[in-house]
Amino acid sequence: MEIREEKVNDVEVLKLEGRLDASSAKDVKEKVALLTKENRVKLVIDMGGIDFIDSSGLGSLVSSLRSVNKLGGDIKVSALQDQVRAIFELTRLHRIFGIYDDSDAAAMSF
């Protein structure tokens, strides 16, 4: 999985591409840990390039949300492909993440 980093005003946008699964989940956690160390805790995770996610991938997002929440931040999720959105809904996690059509809309929501 690839992670590209962009910035929209004071919001960090992480654009993910590939599969977010047990072997790549740690990459997301590590990236978010680096940002939280610098108190950069307004995050958008753009999932437009993610064509597969499993429970480990979902767990990495939950873990990341917890860590930014502790510092008063939040994570918004954008551009979910249909099958990925269905797994968010199956596990009810769409209720804890703000979900937006694209990363600009997600960044503007902060």
Place this chain on the structure above:
Amino acid sequence: MGIRSVKFTIDSNLENIPLIGMSVNKLCSSVSFSNIDAFNIELCVVEAITNSIKHACCEESVHEITVVFTLTQEDVTLDICDTGACPMNPEKLDKAVIKPPEINLLDIEGIAESGRGLGIMKEIMDSVIYRSEAGENCLTLIKKLPVK
């Protein structure tokens, strides 16, 4: 059409899982499953293999994991087997929540990071059966073919 099957074998390394996941997805798409169903069945196989590697095999890459995909006129059966030394307690499967509980937005810390895999499998598949005997741990996933 009679019974047809194919067997995949990988070392117990997390990075090998997509090889089987994507193959199962393609096989399911080539029969009568929708793209969403094929994705969901891939997800269940990935969850099952991940559990085998992380728990039964203690993340040691020295074990072998086999996945047998069997197609009949009624259903698809996937047998995911490992020889890891730490078999799952069958009660874990019985207790896995089929419908995850409602989430309390005021208690983000209370939302679990892990433990969703078995519940996802029970929700998506028509049958999930576990057995551990003679040093082999197997999870069997069954999904009925869509009605034409």
